[in-house]
Amino acid sequence: MKGTLILILLVFSFHSVMAVSPRIKGMIRDKSTGNPIEFADVIVLKKGETAAVSSTLSGTDGSFRITDINDGEYSLLVRLIGYDVYTRETIALRPSQPVLDLGIIELQPLEVGLSEVVVEGTKRQIIYKLDKKIIDASNNLMGSGGTAVDILENTPSIRVDVNGDVTFRGSSGFKVYIDGKPSFYSGTQALQQIPAGQIENVEIITTPSARYDTDGEVGMINIVTKKHKRQGINGMANMYGSTALSNGVDFLISQQLNKLQWHFAGHWNQPIRESHFDQQKTTIVDDVTTTSISHGPRKGKNYHYGLRGGIDYSFSPKTSVNAELQVVYDKFTRDGNLDYTETRKDATGESAPYNFNSRDEFDLHSTVNIGKAGFSHKFNDDGHALSGSFMLGYEGNPMEYFQSDLFDKSDQRQQGHRAWEDEIRWTVRGNVDYKYPYSKTGHLESGYQYHSYLEDGDYSMQFWNPEKKEFYWREDIYNTFYFQRGIHSVYLIGSDSYKAFDAQVGVRGEHTHQVLRSSIEGANRKVNRFEVFPSVHIGYTLPHEQKLTFAYSYRTNRPELFYMEPYITYRDYYTAEIGNPDIRPEYIHSFELNYKKNFGEQLLQSSLFYRSRKDKIERLRVPYQAGVTLDSMANVGNDHALGIELNGQLTINKWWNLNVNGNVYYYKIVNDIQSGGKKETSTNYDITLNNMFRVFKNTRIQLDGNFVGPSVTTQGRSDAFWFVNLAIRQQLFNPNLQSTLSFRDIFNSARYRSDITTADLQSITRIRPDYPVITLSISYTFNNFKRGSQNSRDNRDLFEGTNH
Incomplete structure (x- = not known):
C-alpha cells in the first residue's frame, strides 16, 4: 500500500507539456457535422513516390502528430472508411519552420453505403493503442451473421472451443463490458447476446486500470456498439x-x-x-x-x-x-x-x-x-x-x-x-x-x-x-x-x-x-x-x-x-x-x-x-x-x-x-x-x-x-x-x-x-x-447508418481512452 501511494504522488509531479515536437500536426473533422474523426489513417509520402515515409492515426479529438521527418517535399493522404480520400499534393518542410500546422482537415462523407467503401479500401483489422487492442468488427467477414464470439474467433490469444466457450490466453476469467459499462451477463454468455451486425468494434484490455472491476485474471473485453448522430x-x-x-x-x-x-x-x-x-x-x-x-x-x-x-x-x-x-x-x-x-x-x-x-x-x-x-x-x-x-x-x-x-x-x-x-x-x-x-x-x-x-x-x-x-x-x-x-x-x-x-x-x-x-x-x-x-x-x-x-x-x-x-x-x-x-x-x-x-x-x-x-x-x-x-x-x-x-x-x-x-x-x-x-x-x-x-x-x-x-x-x-x-x-x-x-x-x-x-x-x-x-x-x-464521432475535445485519457 505504501508503494502505491508513493507512485500516486510521483505521477502528480508531471506538470509539463509533452516536449516531443511534431514536424506535422493538424485536426481531422467531419465536413458535414464538424465532429472530430478518430482512427483516420494519416500517411505522408515522398513527393512523386508511392512508398509511405510515415503514418499515424488521429486521436479521439481528431488531432494527429507526425514526428521524425527530414526536411523536404512530401504529399499527404488521409483516409477512413465511409469518407472520401483526402490528398494534399505538396507539403514543404523547411529548417526555418520546425512545426507545420495543417489546421483543420475536413473529410467528406461518402453518399454511397458502407459495403462499397469497404471494397475500395481496407480499414486496419486491429488497431493498437497504449494498453488495448481494438478489433474492427466490420473487417471480419467470418463474424457476419453471428455474435461477438464469432468476431473474436480470429483475434490474437483468443480461442473458441467446440462448445462455443471463449478463452483468452488459456483462461475463461475475463469481464465483459458494453460501451464501457459492465455487462449484465458474464463471460461467454455475455458475448453470445450481442449480434455481430450491431458491433462497431471490440476492445481487448489485458491489464485494466483501477477504473474497472477487478474480477477476471486476463482482463476485460469491451464491446462498442454502433451509434449515429445524424438527423433523421x-x-x-x-x-x-x-x-x-x-x-x-x-x-x-x-x-x-x-x-x-x-x-x-x-x-x-x-x-x-x-x-x-x-x-x-x-x-x-x-x-x-x-x-x-x-x-x-x-x-x-x-x-x-x-x-x-x-x-x-x-x-x-x-x-x-x-x-x-x-x-x-x-x-x-x-x-x-x-x-x-x-x-x-x-x-x-x-x-x-x-x-x-x-x-x-x-x-x-x-x-x-x-x-x-x-x-x-x-x-x-x-x-x-x-x-x-x-x-x-x-x-x-x-x-x-x-x-x-x-x-x-x-x-x-x-x-x-x-x-x-x-x-x-x-x-x-x-x-x-x-x-x-x-x-x-x-x-x-x-x-x-x-x-x-x-x-x-x-x-x-x-x-x-x-x-x-x-x-x-x-x-x-x-x-x-x-x-x-x-x-x-x-x-x-x-x-x-x-x-x-x-x-x-x-x-x-x-x-x-x-x-x-x-x-x-x-x-x-x-x-x-x-x-x-x-x-x-x-x-x-x-x-x-x-x-x-x-x-x-x-x-x-x-x-x-x-x-x-x-x-x-x-x-x-x-x-x-x-x-x-x-x-x-x-x-x-x-x-x-x-x-x-x-x-x-x-x-x-x-x-x-x-x-x-x-x-x-x-x-x-x-x-x-x-x-x-x-x-x-x-x-x-x-x-x-x-x-x-x-x-x-x-x-x-x-x-x-x-x-x-x-x-x-x-x-x-x-x-x-x-x-x-x-x-x-x-x-x-x-x-x-x-x-x-x-x-x-x-x-x-x-x-x-x-x-x-x-x-x-x-x-x-x-x-x-x-x-x-x-x-x-x-x-x-x-x-x-x-x-x-x-x-x-x-x-x-x-x-x-x-x-x-x-x-x-x-x-x-x-x-x-x-x-x-x-x-x-x-x-x-x-440512410447511411454510421457511428457518430466523439464530440469531446479532451484527449487526456492516456491509456484506456473509452469516452462512452
Whole structure:
C-alpha cells in the first residue's frame, strides 16, 4: 500500500507539456457535422513516390502528430472508411519552420453505403493503442451473421472451443463490458447476446486500470456498439442461416430529433453446434475396475431472443441523460444419444460387456428484464466531467432441467435420473465517476460503484426405480439455497505526460460482503473482506514511429455460485458434479510490456507478458461410483505463465492484406492437491494467418488459417488441432445491401482431445464437430447508418481512452 501511494504522488509531479515536437500536426473533422474523426489513417509520402515515409492515426479529438521527418517535399493522404480520400499534393518542410500546422482537415462523407467503401479500401483489422487492442468488427467477414464470439474467433490469444466457450490466453476469467459499462451477463454468455451486425468494434484490455472491476485474471473485453448522430431515421438489418440449421435475424433503428435520440433494436438468434462425442473412461472404486466406452452424436442449441429500446436527451451540449429497457429470453439445450458399453473387473475376474443406449437432455432457460439509466455533465470542453449510471436486472423463474437415462437393446429404461433447479435472480449496479483535469496534460479520476447479485432457489431430483418402473423423489438430495454478494468499490487514478513519457497510476478499494445459505447441514458461509488493488501504466514514445508501454495490475477471480453449491448434480449419467462452499478467490499479478513500430503502412506489435496466480481454481475429476465420476471445483495451487504475443499487419499490395498473429508462452502449475506439490509444465502456442483479398470492386475474400498447440491441466492435457476458414463478401445490386458466404473448417481437420490421468481414473475424450458448416448472411443498411464521432475535445485519457 505504501508503494502505491508513493507512485500516486510521483505521477502528480508531471506538470509539463509533452516536449516531443511534431514536424506535422493538424485536426481531422467531419465536413458535414464538424465532429472530430478518430482512427483516420494519416500517411505522408515522398513527393512523386508511392512508398509511405510515415503514418499515424488521429486521436479521439481528431488531432494527429507526425514526428521524425527530414526536411523536404512530401504529399499527404488521409483516409477512413465511409469518407472520401483526402490528398494534399505538396507539403514543404523547411529548417526555418520546425512545426507545420495543417489546421483543420475536413473529410467528406461518402453518399454511397458502407459495403462499397469497404471494397475500395481496407480499414486496419486491429488497431493498437497504449494498453488495448481494438478489433474492427466490420473487417471480419467470418463474424457476419453471428455474435461477438464469432468476431473474436480470429483475434490474437483468443480461442473458441467446440462448445462455443471463449478463452483468452488459456483462461475463461475475463469481464465483459458494453460501451464501457459492465455487462449484465458474464463471460461467454455475455458475448453470445450481442449480434455481430450491431458491433462497431471490440476492445481487448489485458491489464485494466483501477477504473474497472477487478474480477477476471486476463482482463476485460469491451464491446462498442454502433451509434449515429445524424438527423433523421437510420438503421440496419441482418439475417443468416447455415447448413447446421442455425438461423438468426437482428435489427437496429434509431432517430436523431435535435436534442432527443431514440433507438429500438431486436434479435432472434439460434446458433446450433453439432458434434460426435467419443469417451473412454476407467475408474477404480472399492477395488472394482470399471471401463466404459461411449460414443455418438451430441447437439447443443442456443436460443437468444431480445428487444431493447432507449432514449438519450441532451439538455445542452454539456448535459445529457439516457434510459433503456431490455427484455431477453435465453435458452440453452443439449441432447446426446450415445452407445454405451461397460465392463467390470474385480478379484473374481472380468464381467461380460453391458450394452446400453444413453440419452441425455439438458435445458436451461430464463427471461431477463433489465432497466438502465444514466447521466453525464461536462463542466467544460477540457475533460472536467461528472457521470453516473444505474442498472437493475431481474431474472424471473430461471429453470435448469436435466434428464439422463440408460435403455437396453429392447428400448426399456434400466436406469435414469432427472433434476430441476428453480430460482430467481436480482442484479443491481450503480456508479458515479468524476474527472478533473489539473493541467494541460494531466487529470485525476475518482469514483464509487456498488454491485449486488442475489440468487434464491431450490434443487430437487428423481431417480428411476427399475422394479416399480417409475421415478421417485430423492429427499436426501433436495436442497434450498440462498446467495448474495455485494461489493462496494472506490477508486482514484492520476494520469499525466512529461516529454516522451505518459504515466497513469491508480488504486481501487473493494469491500465484499457475501452470504451463502443452504439446507445442507454445515454448508452456510459468510464473508466480509476489504482488499486493495493497484494498477500502473507507463508509456514512452521512441523516435521513428515507435512506442513502448508497460502495464501492471493486481486482480482477482471471485468464485461463481455454481462453484460453491454444496449438492450433487449430473451432467449426464456418468458425470456428477458438486460445488465447494470453501473455495477461495484467485489473486493474480499481471505484467505486460508492449512494443509497437510502424513501417509506413506496415505494423509490428509485440507483447511480453507474465501472469502469476495464487489459489488457481480448476475443475477436478475423481471416481464416484462404478463407471461414474464426480467433478468439483477446487483451489489446486499456483500457476505461472510467461510468454510473448506477436502481430504483424502487412500490406502485400493494393489487393492483399495479411495479418499474422502468434502467441507462445511457458506455463507451469504447482499442484498443491497432490502431496509434494507436483509441477506440470507445458509450452503453449497458437498462430493465426488472416488473409484479406480484394478480388473485384465489390468482392472481398477472407482466408484464415489457425493452429492451436497442446496444453496441460492439473490432471492431464489437451492435444493440438488446426482448421481453415473461408468467407466471401459480395455487394448486391445496391451499395447498402451485401451478402457473406462463410465456410468453417473447410478441410474438416478440427479435432478436440483431452486426457485425464490419475491413480484411480483415466479418461480420454474426443470431440469432432460435424462437417461442413456453411453460413449465408445478408445485411442491409439504410440512410447511411454510421457511428457518430466523439464530440469531446479532451484527449487526456492516456491509456484506456473509452469516452462512452
